[in-house]
Amino acid sequence: MNQTKQSDLIGFTDVAAKLPKFLNKVPHIVSGLKQAYLRTPNTAAGLGLAFERAVKRAPQTIALRYEQQQYSYQALNEWSNQIAHFFLAAGLQKGDVIAVMLENRSELIATVIALAKIGVISALQNTAQRGRVLSHSINLVKARAVIVGEECRSAIDEIRQDLSTAHDHFYWFADQATVEDHGIAPFNYQNLAEKIIPFATFNVPTTQSVKGKDGLFYIYTSGTTGLPKAVIFSNSRWALAYGTYGHILDLNQQDVMYCTLPLYHATGIVVCWCGVIAGSATFVIRRKYSTSAFWRDVATYNVSAIGYVGELCRYLLDAPTSELDQSHRVRKMIGNGMRPTIWQNFKQRFGIEEVLELYASSEGNVGFSNVFNFDNTVGFSPTPYAVVQYDKAKDEVIRDKKGHCIKVKKGEVGLLIGKITKRSPFDGYTDPEKNKAVIMKNVFKSGDAYFITGDLVRDLGFRHAQFVDRLGDTFRWKGENVSTTEVENICSEYPKLQEAVVYGVEIPYTDGRAGMATITLHPNTHLDSQDLSQMYIDFKKNLPAYAVPLFLRVQSQLETTGTFKYQKSKLKQQGFDPMQISDPLYVLLPNESTYTLLDAEIFKNIQQQQYRF
Template sequence: MSQTTQHDLIGIADVAAKIPGFISKVPNLLSGLKQAYLRTPNTPAGLGIAFERAVKRNPNGNALLFEDQKYTYNELNAWANQIAHYCLSIGAQKGDVIAVMVENRPELVASIIALAKIGVTAALVNTAQTGKVLVHSINLVNPIALIAGEECREAVDEIRNDLNLAADRFHWFADQATRQNAGTAPQGFINLASVIDEFPTFNPATTHSVKGKDGLFYIYTSGTTGLPKAVIFTNSRWTLAYGTYGHVLNLNEQDVMYVTLPLYHATGTVVCWCGVIAGAATLALRRKFSTSSFWKDVKKFDASAIGYVGELCRYLMDAPPSELEKGHRVKKMIGNGMRPNIWDKFKERFGVEEVLELYASSEGNVGFSNVFNFDNTVGFSPTPYAIIQFDKEKNEPIRDKKGWCMKVKKGEVGLLVGKITRRSPFDGYTDAEKNKSVIIKDMFKHGDSYFNTGDLVRDIGFRHAQFVDRLGDTFRWKGENVSTTEVENIVSEYAKIAEAVVYGVEIPNTNGRAGMAAITLADQAALDAADCKYMAAEFKKHLPAYAVPVFLRVQQKVETTGTFKYQKNKLKEQAYDPSQTDERILVLLPNSEAYCDLTADILKNIQAYKYRF
C-alpha cells in the first residue's frame, strides 16, 4: 500500500462535496438498510426469499447469462425448485449440509438457490482443491450429500473412499448445458440433471421458514493458520450484505453484472450477486477470468457493471489497449483490492465512474463500502469498529498503563477490530477453539468483545479506512488467501526438504504478496536441476496455482525465537534480494516448469516488471 497523503484524508467538507452524487442512491439504500437492520435471528430472511422477490419483479427478464446460455428469472427459479424438491425427497432438511463442487456455470447457481430455499447449508468447495486438503474440507462440515461437476470428478474420484458419505449420495452434473442435454453420469454418481425431471417446478413451502440464524453457506478460508476452515455464512449475514452492498450498487432490470470471480468466494457469490438480486438485474458469468476475453465478454453480454479483485484490475491494465475497452456500458464496479497507484488510471482508461471498493471477510463482523465514491479507500463503515495500536513484533495490541487498548490517530495505521454486538454478531468458524483465538475481550471496558480481523488499516477520517496489510500466517496472492501452514506441509513432504517456513513477499507492480519458502535441506542433501523441475511439478500437483511458492531460499538452518516460533519478520524484510543473504535463492518464473537460480539479471527484470507473475 502506498504511503497516505494529506489528500487521502477525509473530512466533513469532502463528504459534503459528494452529497449531490449520493442523493440519487438514497431511496434504494434506505430500502436496503431497512431490510438489513430490521431483522432478528428468528426473522425469515436470506437468499431464497430475496431471489423469489426478484422473480416476481422481473419474471421474464434474464437472470443468468453464461456462454451462449440464457435463463430468465422464471426459468432459473423453476430449475432451482426442481433441485430443491429432489433434495427434500432424499431427506434433506433445514440445518443439513450439502457440499457443492462445481465451477462457475449455471448448474452451480441453480444449486445454490435450491439449497437456500430449503434451509440446507451449501458448502462451497474450492474447485482447485485436491487430495488431503479436499478430504479435510468436505469431511469438516459433515455433509449429507455432494454435488460435483464433471470438471471436478477426477479430484473427487481420487478421494471418495476417504469421504464420510454414503455411496448413493454422490451427485453429478455433466460439463455442458444440462437443461438441454443431461448427459450420462459415470458409475458411482447420480445424474442430478436427469433425476430432477420428475419433480415440480413450483416454489417449495420451505422458503419462508428459513430464518436469519440458519446457515446459508460454508465458505472456506485459510483463517490464520493450518488447513482450510469452514466459515458459516448465515442468512442474516447475507441479508445484511444484500441490504448494504447490494443496494449501494443501485442496479435495475436493465443492468448486467459481469462476474469472473469464483463463486466459492464471498466476493463473487455474496457481494456481486447480492447487487444483481437486489436490482432484479442479470448475472453474466464466466467460468474463469481471462484477460484477452474480458472486454469481448463485456460487449457480448452488454454488461453495465463488473465484479473485481485487485489482481484482475492489474491484469487488465497490463494488457495492450483494445478498441473493445471503450464504448461499453460499464460505469460501476464492485470488489476489493484496487491498488492506489492504478485507481485513477483504471477509471480514466476504461471509462469507469464508480469504484465501489469494499472491505469484508468471510468470517468477520465488520464491513466497509465506498458509498461516497472516494478514491483510494475501502469506504465507510456503519458497523461499530476500532483501529487500535498494535505491536507487530509481539503480535498483540498495545495497551496503556490501565490495561486498555488505544485507538490510532487520524492518518495512522493500526489493527482493525469489529465490536461484537447483537446487530454485529460474530458467526465464527466450525471450531469453537478457533473462535476464541480471534476474539479480544476487555479492550476499552470490562466485558466488551471485539473480533480481531488480522488486518492493518489506516484511519483516514469520517469512518473511512485504507487497507494496508494482513497480519499473521496468512497472505493474499492472486485474489486468494494463502495459508502458510498448508504450503509448509506440502513443501516439507519433498524428500530432500527437512523443514520449510513460508511467508509472503512483495513483487513490484503486483497485488498482495507472492509465496516464498525458506527451506532447510535434509542431511547431506543438495538440489540439482532435476530437483528444481520435480519440486515445481510436485508443488503444482498438490497446491492450487496461487499457493505454489514463487521463491525458495535454501537455508542451513531455520532461525526461531526462544519459544520456537519462526523468525518470519526478518525473512520477509530480506525477501528475495540476494544482497541481503549469501544463501541460494530460487525462483519459479511465469510459465516455467522448473525453479532456477535468481541471478542479478533476473532480479533486475523482476524489479522492472519484465515478468508477469
Template sequence: MNQVPNKNVISFADVIAKLPKFMPKVPHLLSGLKQAYLRTSNTPAGLGIAFEKAVQRHPEGYALKFEDQKFTYKELNEWANQISHHYLSIGAKKGDVIAVMIENRPELIATVIGLAKIGVTSALVNTSQVGQVLAHSINLVKPIAIIVGDECFQAVNNIRQDLHIPSNHFYWFADQETRKDAGEAPKGFINLSSIIDPLPQFNPATTHTIQGKTGLFYIYTSGTTGLPKAVIFTNSRWTLAYGTYGHVLDLDHDDVMYCTLPLYHATGIVVCWCGVIAGSATLALRRKYSTSSFWKDVQKFDASAIGYVGELCRYLMDAPSSPLEKGHRVTKMIGNGMRPNIWDKFKERFGIEEILELYASSEGNVGFSNVFNFDNTVGFSPTPYAVIEFDKEKNEPVLDDKGWCKKVKKGDVGLLIGKITRRSPFDGYTDPEKNKAVIMQNVFKKGDAYFNTGDLVRDIGFRHAQFVDRLGDTFRWKGENVSTTQVENIVSEYPKVADAVVYGVEIPHTNGRAGMAAITLLDGEQLAEVDYSAMYEEFKNALPAYAIPIFIRIQKKVEITGTFKHQKNKLKAQAFNLKETDEQILVLLPGEKAYCPLNLEIYNNIQSYKYRF
C-alpha cells in the first residue's frame, strides 16, 4: 500500500493542540462511556431506559418537533406508554417482532419507544418498498403484527395476502395529527390511535427488565441480489452508540437536532436521535429531505445541529446561495460520507465548526467518531480493531511466515477488521451463512475472531482512521484496481458537474471493466463541445490513465435510495447500451484526447471489436 503525505498522519502535537476545545466535553463523554462499557448482554439497557431518564431530567422540555406539532418529553413518553400497554394487553412479549412502516413523523417515534419499553423489536421497513420486495422484507423477520402509516397503506394492502401475519394484527395510523384526530381506519386494519386512547399513560413495569441482548430494531441493508437483508440491532448495541456517538455530540436541553434522514436507517434513528436523548434536547424531523426547504426548516426549528450523509452535503453545496444559510445556530453536524473535496468548503460556506464524521455499519461491531474534530477523518475508535495488510489483486489478507495477518504501518492503507469480544459482539444478520462469510478466525492468534468490514481505511495514528474505499466499490482495468471513490471525487470537481457515480462496465473482447461515470449537471448547465476535451484534460491531470472514465452518461436525475445511495446496480446493468436509456452517453475512444457522443455506429463498432480499448 502507498505511503501518504505527513499531513494525513496525526501526531502527538496535533492531539495536544485539540485538547483545549475537547476538555469541556470530557465529563459528559465519560458519563456516556461509563454507560457504554459497563453494559453486558444481561444487564438492563437500551432505548426505553435512556428515554425515561431523559423524561426525568427535562419533562417539560420539547422532545420532538414536526411541521407545526410539538411534544414535550412528558407528552411523548405518555403516548409511547399507551402503545406499550396495548401490545402487552394482546400478549406481545420480549423477543417478539413487529413490522413498522411509517414515514418520518411523530407516530413513528412514539411507536418505536413504546415497543422498546416492552422488549419488542421494531422492524424498520423502508417506506419506499413495494411488491414482492416489501413482502420479502416483512416476512423475513417473522413479525407478530404490523403498524403502517396511511402514507404506506396502499403498498402494504397490495401484498397483504402474501404476509404471514394474523389478520387481526394489522394496525394503522392516519396521516395527520392523530393525537387530535384519530381518523377512520380502512377495512381490515385496527386504528391504533383509537384503541390506545383509554389506556394508562404511566411507564410499563417492563422497561427495566429489558436486557442488552434483547433486540431493539431490525434495520435492512441492500442485498446484491436486490432483496434486502435484515440486521439485528440490540439494546446493548444501542447503548454503545448512545454512550459514544450520543455523548460526543454533546447536546443539552437548549439544542435542536434537525434530521431529514430516513429513520429506517441507523444514521437517523440511532446516531442522530442518540445525541438528542443523551442531552434531553429536541429532535426536529422532516418527512423527506428537500434542498430548497433545508435552511428554511433550520431557521423555523431554530436548529443548532444537523444530521447528514455525504450526498446531502453535496446537494447543499450545489444549491444556489441563500441568505437563510447564514445567521442560524447550527455549529455542529453528525453523520458519515463527507467527501474530502468539499469538507473545508462546507464548513466555511455554512459556518460549521464541528463535523462529527463517524464510521459505523448496521451490522458491524467497530465504530469511529471524530471526537477531537480533526478534518478529513472518520475519527477515533475506542473499540478493539485492527487495520491489516490486504492484497487487492488476490482479494485476500497478506500473511506473515507463520500464517498470521499483518497490521499496516502508520500512514498506510489496509482492511479494517473489528475484534469480536463480549463488549463488542457481532450481532449479525438473520442469515447464519452470511454471518460465517464475514467473520475471520485465527487472525493474530489461535482462537481470536474479527468482523471483516470489507472497507479499506488509512491508519493515521492515535486510533484515528480515514475511509478510503469499499472493496466492493473497486473494479479492475488495464491490470490495475480502480477506486470508484477516488474517481467520483475527481469527476465531481469538474465545474459543470453536480454529482457523479462511478462503476465498471464490460466491453466485449477486453479484460476487466472499463470506467463509466454517470453525472448530473448543475442547474442550467449543458456540456458544449469544448467540454469534451476539457474534461479529458482535467481527468488526465488528476487521475492515472487507467482510471480515466471511458464512458460518461449524462443523467437527467440521479436515482438514489431513501438512504441517499446511488442505484449502481441498475446503472451497471444498463452500462453503455443505447437501447437501455435515452440519456446521452459520451465515449473516449482509443488514442483520442476528447470525448465524443456515442452513436449507434460507434456502439456497433465497439461490439464488433473495431476499437482496441
C-alpha cells in the first residue's frame, strides 16, 4: 500500500493556487451543473436528448470515427433514428430491455443512441463473457430482444437455448460497415442493418418523453459476491455525469477523444463519451486496446484527449520510448486508476497537462473528479460522503461507544461511504436483497443511510481523496472487477477439486491484483500434468480471460474463522512466495496454456519483471 507523501495533502491555499486555470472552465462547468442539478426525476433528460442537442449545434462536425469509417453528427443521428423507428414499429416500449453484445464499433454507438431515444434500456453485455455467466446476465434483465455483432455470435449461439428471449427477437449486425453493406444474416437471426433500410431518418417523437427516472443502461458489475449483477443506470444519472465530468473535460468541436476502453463499462460509454457530446467533439473508438498502435492512432486521428484506466497507463509507460511519445496534441485525459507511483512519469513522458482522474462506480452514489488538476488524487467530491475507520482484520467498520462510525483524520485511510439523499440516491441492483447488503444505516445518527463502496481511500483534505484498495470479495485486474464467488464456483466444478477460495494478490509493477485460488482436493486424488492443462481449459471456457486464476495453491484443508469464513486476509498476505509457503504452488505464465510448478527461480523472475502478466 502506497504511503501518502505530505505534499499530496490538500488545503485551502493549494486550491487557491489552482483557481486561475480553473476559472477558465467555469462558464462551461456552470452550464453543465445547471443541466445536472436543475432537474427532477420527471424532467426530460438523458443521452438521447443531449445527443439531439449536439446535432443541432454541430450537424456537420464528425461525431464518430472507427477505423476508416466516419459519421457526422447528422449522419449518425439519422442512422440511429432508423434503428429507433424500426424498434418502435416492432412494438418496443419505454422500459423494455434489449441485450446488446457488440465489440467497440460504429454499430454499437448507433444502437445505443437509438434505444436511448425510445426509452428502451440497453443491457450492455461484457463481450468476454461466456457460458452460464452470459446466459445469467441476459436472463437477469428479462431482455425482450438480443442484438449481437457477428464477432460475438458464437457466444450467443452456445447459450441461446438457455435464454428466455423469444426465438424471433435475435438481431444481428455483420462485422463490417453495415451502412454500406448489410451482409447476409445467419440462420435464426434477423439482419438489423437490412431491416432498418425503409425506416425514416427524422427524429423519433419519443425522445422528449424519456425522463430522468427512466432507465438508460444496465451495466454489469461483480458487486461484492456472486454472478454479475445488473446495475440500473438511469437517464438522470447519465445527465449528472454529462453535466459534471462532461463539462469539466471542456472539449469543443475541434477536439478529438480517443477511447480504447470497452464500451460495456461506464468509463468508456458514459465518462469518455459524455464529454464528447457536451462539446460536440469527435469520438474515436478502437475495437481493442493496443500498446503498439496507441500513439500511431493518436497521430492518425489528430487526437487531443484520451480515455484511460490505470492498466492502460502502465502499458504505455512500459513500452519503449518513441518519437511519437510527444509529437501529438493530447494535453488532457480522463479516466480512473492512475497510480501515484507512475503519475508524474506519465505526465512528463507524454506531455500531459491535465489528468482528470475520477472515482465512481456503476452502482454507487458518490463520485470524485479531479477538477483542480492535483496530482495523485481521484479529486474533489461535491456529493455527501464520509471516510470512516475500518478494521481490516475483523472486516468491519469501527464504531464508538454510541454505536456510531468514526471519521478518519486528514491523511488517514478508511472506508468510503456515500450518504443516500434525494440528490444522491442509490439506484441499486435489480435484486432488492443485494441492495440491503450494501446499505449501512444509523451511521452517524439515527435514521441516516450510507452506501458502502467497499473501497478504502485516504482523506487528503478539502474534500479530496486518494484511492488505496478494494475490500471484500471483489478485486480488480486488467481494468475489470473480478467476483471471487463467481470464480470459486467455476473452480469448484473441476472434478478433483473439493473447495476453492479465490482472492487477489499483488504482482510487482502491475496494477490491480491477479487472481489466486487456494484449493483442496477430494480424498485420494492428486493433480497431474493433464489436470494442470485441463483446469486451464475449463476455466478459460467458463470465465472471462481476466478472471482465470493466475496462481494456484494446494492445501490439505482450508483454514476458517469461528463463523466458518475463509481466512482470505491471511491468504492474501502470504501471497505466492514458495520460500514462505510449503504448500504446492502453480502459476499460469504469460502465453502458456497449462499451470507450471512455481519454484524459487520462477518467483524471482516474476519479482524482476521477467514475465509480462
